[in-house]
Structures are given as structure tokens and as C-alpha cells.
Amino acid sequence: MSKITFKTGLDISMKILKILKKDKSIKGIEVYVGCFTNSREVGLTYAVENKKHESFTFCTYEHRNSDCIIINGKEGYVSSSDELPYISDSKWECLGCAGYEQYDEAAKILAKLIKDFHNGKTPTKCN
Numbered sequence: 760m761s762k763i764t765f766k767t768g769l770d771i772s773m774k775i776l777k778i779l780k781k782d783k784s785i786k787g788i789e790v791y792v793g794c795f796t797n798s799r800e801v802g803l804t805y806a807v808e809n810k811k812h813e814s815f816t817f818c819t820y821e822h823r824n825s826d827c828i829i830i831n832g833k834e835g836y837v838s839s840s841d842e843l844p845y846i847s848d849s850k851w852e853c854l855g856c857a858g859y860e861q862y863d864e865a866a867k868i869l870a871k872l873i874k875d876f877h878n879g880k881t882p883t884k885c886n
Contacts, residue, residue, distance in 0.1 A: 768820040769794070771828055771862070772803035775819050778866035779805075785870050788877045797843050799823040804844050806836050807873050815876045817854070817869060818844040826859035830869050832882055852884050 765773065776792065779785070791806040795818060802820030809815070817832035831853045837844040846852055854872055857865035872882050 766801045768801035769803070771821050771865075772819045774862045775828070775866045775869065776803060778862055779870060782866065782870040785873050785877075788873060790873060793838060795820075795837070795844060800829075804837060805869065805873065806838075807876055809877050809879055811879070815882065816844045817872055817882075819865060819869060822856070823850060828857040828859075828861060828865040829853045830855035830857075830865060830872065832872070834881075846882070846884055854882050855885050 764770075779790075788807060793804040793806070795802060795804050800820040800823055802818050805817040805819075807815055807817070813834070814836050815832055815834055816837040817830060818837075820829055820831070821827070822829050831845050833842075833844045833846060846854055855865075855868040857868060876882055
């Protein structure tokens with residue numbers, strides 16, 4: 760039998776996705792899931808449209824310099840490896856973060872961001 764393992768960021772994102780699928784606060788919102796990589800960070804993307812048909816692509820991954828779970832994102836559909844779903848070019852700026860193995864907290868933050876964007880609120884960088 761062969762052993763198959765995921766990269767850490769993808770494994771983390773899959774756990775968050777599993778929790779997110781059960782979140783009733785985003786029931787009825789279509790979320791399109793994809794993957795991204797920039798060689799250091801790997802994770803899932805979550806593209807969403809709001810009621811004005813504007814789109815935003817969120818993402819989850821493990822921060823490259825810590826064990827924190829990062830929730831990041833960018834306006835529009837990010838679907839190619841040439842473009843990363845990050846709010847800025849700084850590795851320290853993001854939309855939200857959760858601590859090491861805090862998958863429930865990360866999923867909760869992501870669900871709130873998805874719901875808020877769907878309802879017309881543009882995500883902003885966290886402090």
C-alpha cells in the first residue's frame with residue numbers, strides 16, 4: 760500500500776473546507792473552490808459573487824513564516840497560477856488569521872467574509 764500525503768497548506772485548507780460545508784450561515788451562497796500555489800504557500804481558493812454580480816476570491820493556507828492559518832483574498836476571479844489571491848503584495852497583510860490547528864476558527868472567519876461579501880460588504884485587511 761502506498762502512502763499519499765498532501766502539502767501542509769492543502770491539508771489545512773481541506774479541513775477548513777469540510778467545516779465550511781456544514782456552516783449554515785452561508786447556506787444558499789454559491790462558492791466555487793479551486794487550488795493555488797506560489798511555491799511557498801499552497802491552498803484552496805473560494806470564489807464568490809455578490810448580489811451585484813461582482814466577484815471575490817478568498818483563499819486559505821499556512822503562513823510561510825509561522826504556523827498560522829491565513830485567510831486572504833482579492834477582488835475578481837483568480838483562476839490562474841499567474842495571479843495570486845492576496846489582498847496585497849506583503850506576506851503580512853491578509854483578511855484574517857487563526858492560530859495553529861484552529862480550523863474551526865479559520866472556517867468561521869472565512870464564512871463571515873463570504874457572507875459579508877455576498878451581502879455587499881467589501882473585505883478589508885485585518886489589523
